[in-house]
Amino acid sequence: MTCYETLFVVKPTLTDEETAAQIEKIKEVVAKNGGELIATDDMGMRKLAYPVEKNNRGYYTVLFYKAEGTLISELERNLKINEDVIKFLTVKYTKQKELAQFNKLVESANKKTDAAPEAAPVEEEAPAAESTEA
Amino acid sequence: MAERRKFKKRYCKYCEQKVDFIDYKDLASLKFSLSERFKIMPRRLTGNCKRHQELVTVAIKRARQTALIPYIVDRKNVVENPFENVR
Numbered sequence: 173m174t175c176y177e178t179l180f181v182v183k184p185t186l187t188d189e190e191t192a193a194q195i196e197k198i199k200e201v202v203a204k205n206g207g208e209l210i211a212t213d214d215m216g217m218r219k220l221a222y223p224v225e226k227n228n229r230g231y232y233t234v235l236f237y238k239a240e241g242t243l244i245s246e247l248e249r250n251l252k253i254n255e256d257v258i259k260f261l262t263v264k265y266t267k268q269k270e271l272a273q274f275n276k277l278v279e280s281a282n283k284k285t286d287a288a289p290e291a292a293p294v295e296e297e298a299p300a301a302e303s304t305e306a
Numbered sequence: 307m308a309e310r311r312k313f314k315k316r317y318c319k320y321c322e323q324k325v326d327f328i329d330y331k332d333l334a335s336l337k338f339s340l341s342e343r344f345k346i347m348p349r350r351l352t353g354n355c356k357r358h359q360e361l362v363t364v365a366i367k368r369a370r371q372t373a374l375i376p377y378i379v380d381r382k383n384v385v386e387n388p389f390e391n392v393r
Contacts, residue, residue, distance in 0.1 A: 179331070179372055215331075221376040230373065234331070261372050263330075273327035 316353030
């Protein structure tokens with residue numbers, strides 16, 4: 173089992189539900205082929221540095237997982253077929269130092285997902301407070 | 307000359323911080339080794355050691371592939387605020 177990280181970009185034209193469905197679809201491919209999903213990092217909608225297939229923005233997601241090498245070809249085949257995915261990149265972590273960094277990244281990704289539900293209500297409260305003052 | 311003076315005191319910034327791995331998604335750390343036009347800065351100007359320069363190079367090339375930073379910036383392809391995503 174080797175540690176891998178896959179980043180992929182979903183088209184910006186899809187609705188929130190559709191993007192979520194796409195991400196779920198790719199996670200399923202990892203799960204089906206004996207991969208062990210460790211963490212996911214949702215980077216969200218970002219501006220692309222250059223247009224890709226005439227899109228100026230994209231929805232970034234990063235998956236951290238442990239799997240056999242054979243999974244990668246199957247996953248990349250699926251990503252290539254999928255027309256809603258405009259970019260993807262898989263990185264392998266093998267060396268000791270790289271693995272240490274991999275664990276750090278996993279931790280930070282997990283922290284983000286834990287913090288996200290807490291952070292969201294705070295943001296909602298802020299504009300509400302402003303409206304009461306006005 | 308002006309640019310060279312900026313990097314006059316040459317030492318490897320990454321060695322000082324004992325960086326073992328540079329993440330291609332962390333744009334703030336890549337920014338140091340990029341020129342205004344998003345070219346990879348040469349070692350003679352940044353003072354990076356060979357080992358870290360190699361790490362930086364790989365990270366920048368990966369970031370380019372995933373459209374996090376542009377390949378080229380010229381008059382036709384102007385990036386208004388390339389690091390707006392960086393907090």
